[in-house]
Amino acid sequence: MSQKYDITMKNIFSDMTDDIMSYFLGLQYTKIDELNIEFARIERRDSDMIFKCTTDKGNVAVHIEFQSENDGKMPYRMLRYSMEIMEKHNLLPYQIVLYIGKDNVKMANSLSYDFGEQNTLDYKYRIINVGNIKYTDVVGTDYYDLYSLLPLMDQNRREKEGEKYLERCVEAIKDIPLDINKKKDITFKAEILSGIVFKREVIEKVFSEVVRMFRIEESETYKMIIEKGIEKGIEKGIEKGIEKGEKEKSIKIAKKLLEEGMDIDKIAKITELAKEEIKKLIN
Template structure:
């Protein structure tokens, strides 16, 4: 989703002028069994080699500082590179996350760790549209939070108009529009999005976007999976109700259906 934004993020947001980027395939087996969003080996114009670690976050996570610290340790341990870390916050709610960890036990026993947080909602519309960092236009629907909330649909229309004017080849413009349309779902109702993007979808043949098709398909699969799980849960509840009517013990009902005892107790109310 964000891979094509890497150069612009490094240059515009982080101010890192780089001569070479190599993506690092870093997994964190000891950190929540997950992969980091983006990690790049970056050789700056000054000749320094660092690992740039970028995380995208759509909600406030009070444990973010500890996650980022564990990631930093894993990067240093595995690649022996100093990590430059940044969290790009793209959520609708106001940013409410700490940007580091600070423990001071006196004398020389202390820990001070920091990383950078970028709140996309605080970036002004004109700050981006007056640059040639065109890949960052993907984030326009999430920017300028105060203006966006005041102007609502009108703001989104202006975002779409700016994307239409980007002096890029059709395929790249299509990808920017596809990502912007998907990210808009974080802060706008689907009806408004469909209405606002209708013209650009037709003009750019957005259906041809690999990003758009992939993410729509992933969303469809996720919806099907959620529906399947919900159906299974309803079936278990129905069975549990019947067993309770027959006088079966709550603990046995829980064992048969896989529901928790608390869930079954609620069925008795």
Template sequence: MQPKSGNRYDITIKDLFADETQELINYFGHLKARVTGDLKIEFPQVETRVSDLVMKAESQQGPLAIHLEFQSRNDDEMPYRMLRYALEIHKTYHLPVYQIVIYFGQWQMNMTSQLEYRLGDQNLLDYRYHLIDVGNITYEELKNSPHQRLLSLLPVVDREKRQKSGKEFLQRCAEDIISSDLDLETKKTVLLRAEIFAGLVFDKKAIDLVFREVEQMLSIEESAGYQRIFEKGMEKGIEKGMEKGIEKGQQESLLDVTIRLLSKKFRKIPREYMARIKKQDVYVLQQIIDNIFDINDLKELEDYLQ
């Protein structure tokens, strides 16, 4: 298996689970709550992005907002981001906020789920949120759960076992989804999602070997789930393991803006950085543009470049 540049998947995961928020809360949450609607929230003052999924829900404690954040790489800034999100959601809707970060990364999670300090009796901070490493969930635990629509996560569970078994592990994932009690149309959607998640932790060759035959057998390309994901803006090369980029014209336009902004800020861009910038895809270029005011040294580009 090969490590993947996971951050490009974070946006995708939001779309994949847009219709499964109740399932995610039931499986990952530590409270009983019923989703009653979506909440729209942006962070123009503190973030350049939109939070992943924010819903209004009813629980035994009363109405609340539930914030699901999806993460495919470790991020030391996560507690600060989550606190800013919580404050903005609470400020906007005046609801208590229950937050869950779901980490799908290839490597062991090393993020923290809290911020705390105390300075005397009047100045203190004790902030926490629910942080889950999907790789620590056992295969059998997810397979045997009543939340069968979440079987799409099988390729990223049980980190030690999947790293040891490789392609055989992925083959079992596909077989167990096919033999599940889900109806045929749902199986197609779940298998498509499973293939996308597999791209986070398995190499392209293994994914092709396992899923090409499955796609042909079940005619996944004709499924409603397949069409829905395309309509959400997924890359057109998904049948090739999501390896193709977005159209060349958009890439060239973003590349021009990226180079002009970096040149204006740092005056001169070393040749080696220029060569690497020109090789980046649309997502990475957009991230550099969005975070240009936070990049204070050219060496910080290493956090973005692939």
């Protein structure tokens, strides 16, 4: 039996945006407001992250898309999003695709054609491959929210060291000079994201001790995902990383949701436990 938590990229990355924009984008900016745009006319999906920011080039819309798989249609998507942003907010978009997939990037970052001076297109955006970021470039900095991404970084070292690399990431998170609650959130996100590149049994082996130590189920991110993110859609790739096969974990989560007053039918859907099993937990 498998258990799946339905969450969105926003649930995972919402606390990381300042560090992402400062570290990956290298922008000198002041964040003004978050722009929640639903591209209804395009693909009926929400953008991942769009912020109105003040930069040295004036007010812009910083648009970040998180991608866990290669998508040959990505340039077309990004161009459509660009036009939608400009139309709705009258802001020039600064667009980035943050690629967190296992494979090498195979997506184009541009669209162009030339039918003469009066009919041309030259459109480009940035693609940042997290796998190209070195472990040592982040560990030791104060971009602590980015430690959740460590399991996806340093692709060559990660593939060479395997499980030992993941252990190294967990140790780095344990050593962060932050309070325990913040460490819980960072650890939980790192465990989820690890599923994109590591096998489930390796993740559970490496994270088991720190999960018990930090009591991850008490983290605010864990609660948010369980309580609020259940009915959201999940990006492919991450879904594989948060499948939990052990029945005891399903029962544990069912108990927690019962305590919080959630309907039994919904709990059954989330945990894939039979309703009869859940009713027994009440007694």
